[in-house]
Amino acid sequence: MLLEGKNVIITGASRGIGRAAALECARQGANVVIGYSGSASSTPLVEALIQDIRSLGRDATAVGAPAGDPDTGGKLVEAAVSQFGSVDVFVNNAGICPFHSFLDMPRETYLETVNTNLNGAYFAVQAAANQMKRQGRGGAIIAVSSISALVGGGMQTHYTPTKAGLLSLMQSCAIALGPYNIRCNAVLPGTIETDINKDDLSDTKKRDAMISRTPLGRLGKPDDLAGPIVFLASEMAGFVTGASLLVDGGCYVNLQ
Numbered sequence: 031m032l033l034e035g036k037n038v039i040i041t042g043a044s045r046g047i048g049r050a051a052a053l054e055c056a057r058q059g060a061n062v063v064i065g066y067s068g069s070a071s072s073t074p075l076v077e078a079l080i081q082d083i084r085s086l087g088r089d090a091t092a093v094g095a096p097a098g099d100p101d102t103g104g105k106l107v108e109a110a111v112s113q114f115g116s117v118d119v120f121v122n123n124a125g126i127c128p129f130h131s132f133l134d135m136p137r138e139t140y141l142e143t144v145n146t147n148l149n150g151a152y153f154a155v156q157a158a159a160n161q162m163k164r165q166g167r168g169g170a171i172i173a174v175s176s177i178s179a180l181v182g183g184g185m186q187t188h189y190t191p192t193k194a195g196l197l198s199l200m201q202s203c204a205i206a207l208g209p210y211n212i213r214c215n216a217v218l219p220g221t222i223e224t225d226i227n228k229d230d231l232s233d234t235k236k237r238d239a240m241i242s243r244t245p246l247g248r249l250g251k252p253d254d255l256a257g258p259i260v261f262l263a264s265e266m267a268g269f270v271t272g273a274s275l276l277v278d279g280g281c282y283v284n285l286q
């Protein structure tokens with residue numbers, strides 16, 4: 031029970047990594063505010079997740095609002111405070127990665143990616159941090175960045191800067207929020223099989239190539255991120271701030 035009695039907000043928790051993290055936080059004793067886009071197709075997924083969390087003996091509520099809207103962070107914080115009384119942990123996880131070549135990148139695709147992945151995150155982290163400061167007992171903020179913060183991707187020229195930006199945001203916020211005992215860290219997933227890369231990984235040659243360059247010999251699962259996120263959220267990581275944790279099966283170091 032690493033998060034007993036804590037109240038956690040996770041953006042992009044309807045599916046994939048965010049969903050796995052939400053369930054593990056609940057198993058570890060936390061109530062969860064589930065952020066998602068609000069799309070009709072995701073609402074049943076969110077309803078099922080709320081039931082799953084309740085069956086673990088914890089409570090959950092959902093806020094459907096676009097991650098790129100600067101007001102969404104405030105709405106998530108409001109929901110946590112009104113339903114559960116406080117915000118102890120904020121996990122910024124919502125993100126998109128619409129693979130596209132650089133030379134003909136549509137402006138809308140670039141702007142939507144940066145707004146969803148980074149600009150909204152900035153204001154959401156700010157809203158969560160202000161609430162934690164008001165509460166006066168510290169907190170933990172975790173950004174789901176990516177291995178793409180450290181390496182390039184020809185079809186991800188709009189995406190990799192957002193992930194590098196999130197990593198940098200956590201490093202700067204670790205300094206800005208340290209005096210309030212608010213810890214800020216990033217996790218950097220490698221290739222994790224979720225809806226975000228379903229089309230890309232349907233190319234079996236590409237999929238096999240990705241597996242072959244991963245020392246642990248497989249792609250990641252959403253659950254692989256749940257433990258690292260809970261660890262950084264918990265008091266076990268009480269002196270860890272401004273840090274980043276690669277969760278990639280060893281892919282990044284496998285260059286020689």
Ligand code: NAP
Pocket residue numbers: 041042043044045046047048065066067068069072095096097098123124125126127146174175176177178218219220221222223224225226227
């Ligand atoms: P996913 O299964 O596609 O889940 C994405 C989540 O983000 C969903 O909950 C989705 O909500 C939410 N989201 C998307 N657009 C949104 C918007 N405009 N407003 C609010 N919520 C929105 O993808 P995932 O792989 O779990 O990705 C989670 C995070 O991990 C992302 O930030 C991604 O960049 C990062 N990451 C993933 C990988 C990987 O290989 N999978 C690797 C490195 C980093 P809806 O259901 O409402 O659309």
